[in-house]
Amino acid sequence: MTDRYDDQNIFARILRGEIPNKTVHEDDWALAFEDVAPKATVHILVIPKGPYVDYGHFAREASDDEILGFTRALGQVCEQAGLEGGYRVVANTGADGGQEVPHFHLHILGGEAIGPIRA
Numbered sequence: 001m002t003d004r005y006d007d008q009n010i011f012a013r014i015l016r017g018e019i020p021n022k023t024v025h026e027d028d029w030a031l032a033f034e035d036v037a038p039k040a041t042v043h044i045l046v047i048p049k050g051p052y053v054d055y056g057h058f059a060r061e062a063s064d065d066e067i068l069g070f071t072r073a074l075g076q077v078c079e080q081a082g083l084e085g086g087y088r089v090v091a092n093t094g095a096d097g098g099q100e101v102p103h104f105h106l107h108i109l110g111g112e113a114i115g116p117i118r119a
């Protein structure tokens with residue numbers, strides 16, 4: 001899988017402020033915003049601020065500070081969302097994983113029973 005980053009992808013444009021989003025959290029390492037086409041009652045996307053294509057690219061090339069900051073941000077967003085009943089975190093990766101946007105992101109799905117991981 002290539003790690004070449006397309007800086008015109010939609011999440012890169014969101015990070016640059018070129019496209020509006022419904023932000024729920026932002027810090028030095030991450031931006032979290034509502035998915036425009038929610039697949040659950042609560043559907044939040046969390047993205048690192050750095051230019052990483054997918055989870056593998058991020059895990060391999062991000063600095064320790066970026067990984068720590070992003071991981072803490074994810075935890076904070078999950079707690080702030082008040083998902084008392086639980087939630088699912090998903091990283092779609094590459095074509096087989098159904099990834100559409102080539103900027104690493106985690107989906108947080110909750111607010112209802114999400115069901116089996118694969119129907």
Ligand code: AMP
Nearest residue numbers: 010021034035036037092098099100101
């Ligand atoms: P993935 O298939 O894992 O790449 O997921 C990409 C997600 O981004 C999908 O759930 C889309 O609904 C969502 N999405 C695409 N464009 C936007 C946007 N402008 N604002 C918020 N979410 C978006």
